[in-house]
Amino acid sequence: MGSLDDINDLRGWLELAEKLGEVRTITGAHWDKEIGAASEVNYKRPSPPALLFDDIVGYGTGQRVLTASMANARRLGMTLRLGTDLDDRGLVEALRTRPGEWAANASRYPVRVVETGPVRENVFAAGEAGLLDFPVPQWHEGDGGRYIGTGCAVFTTDPETGVLNAGAYRMQVQNDGRAASINIEAGKHGAAHVREWFKREGRAPVTASLGHDPLLLVVAGTEVPGGVSELEYAGAVLGRPVEVILGEVTGLPIPATAEIAVEGWLYPDRKEQEGPFGEWTGYYSGGTEAVLTMDIERIYHRDNPIQLGAPPGKPPHDYSYMRSVMKSAMIQDALIRTGLPGVEGVWAHEAGGGRQLLAVAINQQYAGHARQAGYLTSQLPAAAYMNKFVVVVDADVDPRSLNDVVWAMCTRTDPAEDIETMRQTWGSRVDPLREKGVPPFNTRAVIDACRPYTRLADFPKVAEASRELIDQVLRRWPDVLGGSW
Structure with a gap:
């Protein structure tokens, strides 16, 4: 049937996913909103399949999106090379300690520079081809244009150390396909690299991959620790180095098996009006603003290239499941590494885009333990960006169950005593609460939804059947009750 070891690129990933029955094909959709709308309908299905769009209106067969x-556990587990038969619980268990191990081992997998690769099957200089030669979707009805960069990996380097960063920043097609704006949040590593290049050279080199093994979207779209190259981190996941070519213009890496890639330079005064765009908060990022824009110096692509689309929107959206799983694992690993005892589980809920609502389950061991867990979690580098709520619950509450978390809040939280707020923390330009022209701070709350430490011995007992009794009735009536719990 094929194995995880056979995946070297997006095509190998797609072949295995198809063999597992995880892909559905849609033909004849229009790039103008239909691809986005069909994808949105799909995200709301239980365990949604991957959608492959072909014969897109106005484009030839084989130019696919x-x-x-990675919208379900099986395909995300496959992408992370953890297995092809994992369910939600199995995926969470398989990920325990892995993010920290991958980060620690990343330096053992420096990228391997190769002379050529499939991405060089077609190479065009500026003016010879454009981004609209590909079926770039307009994803949402209210978007300000067509976005080729949603499931992308944008590469920048630290001009002093040479450390590479990959970020999943939205890229809007500009100037009839001859340019692309790159919307990088100010607090991201890529933005810091660009600012340093501007100071030193007056321009910043950038490359971007627009279709690739979805693993590159995982590492580009989540907070890999600072100083760790995302491509080396991906190598640690794979157990082998990622092969790259070097861009003809910038010398920056491009994944050798990418489907489509572009390169060029950013200049401080080269900007285009960008947006609005339907963002992961579930709202359009308000209005338009001038954003750094790259004039395309080179376009590289394979024959019949496949774009990796990952449009955000009101959750659940394309990558909200992936982000929830990855952020949960990264935050839990980081929290344990602080030395905090009694950590039972962490979940970054999809309703908050995998960032804004975090639930932490602990086994209370001392007075103040719950608040300590909440404050630590709220400011961990893996969790701090645009977090709004950290809810700390007891170990008897499943942090993955929004119902259970809210139940604990309703029955164990005194609003006057158990909600702490933190002001002027790390926010985002895409926050719908942000007022235009105001720095993107946000306020976050730490909610203690644990039983009061002073009442652990006499707090009312939860009215639910014991694990033993549940197992007993499941064994007696498996056909009626489902056989598992």
């Missing part, structure tokens, strides 16, 4: 690549 893939969405929902």
Whole structure:
């Protein structure tokens, strides 16, 4: 049937996913909103399949767009090379300690520079081809244009150390396909690299991959620790180095098996009006603003290239499941590494885009333990960006169950005593609460939804059947009760 070891690129990933029955094909959709709308409908299904769009209106057969690549546990587990038969619980268990191990081992997998690769099957200089030669979707009805960069990996380097960063920043097609704006949040590593290049050279080199093994979207779209190259981190996941070519213009890496890639330079005064765009908060990022824009110096692509689409929107969206799983694992690992005892579980809920609502389950061991867990979690580098709520619950509450978390809040939280607020923390330009022209701070709350430490011995007992009794009735009536719990 094929194995995880056979995946070397997006095509190998797609072949295995198809063999597992995880892909559905849609033909004849229009790039103008239909691909986005069909994808949105799909995200709301239980365990949604991946969607592959072909014969897109106005474009030839074979120029495809893939969405929902990692929208369920089986395909995300496959992408992370953890297995092809994992469910939600199995995926969470398989990920325990892995993010920290991958980060620690990343330096053992420096990228391997190769002379050529499939991405060089077609190479065009500026003016010889454009981004609209590909079926770039307008994803949402209210978007300000067509976005080729949603499931992308944008590469920048630290001009002093040479450390590479990959970020999943939205890229809007500009100037009829001859340019692309790159919307990098100010607090991201890529933005710091660009600012340093501007100071030193007056321009910043950039490359971007627009279709690739979805693993590159995972590492580009989540907070890999600072100083760790995302491509080396991906190598640690794979157990082998990622092969790259070097861009003809900038010398920056491009994944050798990418489907489509571009390169060029950013200049401080080269900006285009960008947006609005339907963002992961579930709202359009308000209005338009001038954003750094790259004039395309080179376009590289394979024959019949596949775009990796990952449009955000009101959750659940394309990558909200992936982000929830990855952020949960990264935050839990980081929290344990602080030395905090009694950590039972962490979950970054999809309703908050995998960032804004975090639930932490602990086994209370001392007075103040719950608040300590909440404050630590709220400011961990893996969790701090645009977090709004950290809810700390007891170990008897499943942090993955929004119902259970809210139940604990309703029955164990005194609003006057158990909600702490933190002001002027790390926010985002895409926050719908942000007022235009105001720095993107946000306020966050730490909610203690644990039983009061002073009442652990006499707090009312939860009215639910014991694990033993549940197992007993499941064994007696498996056909009626489902056989598992």
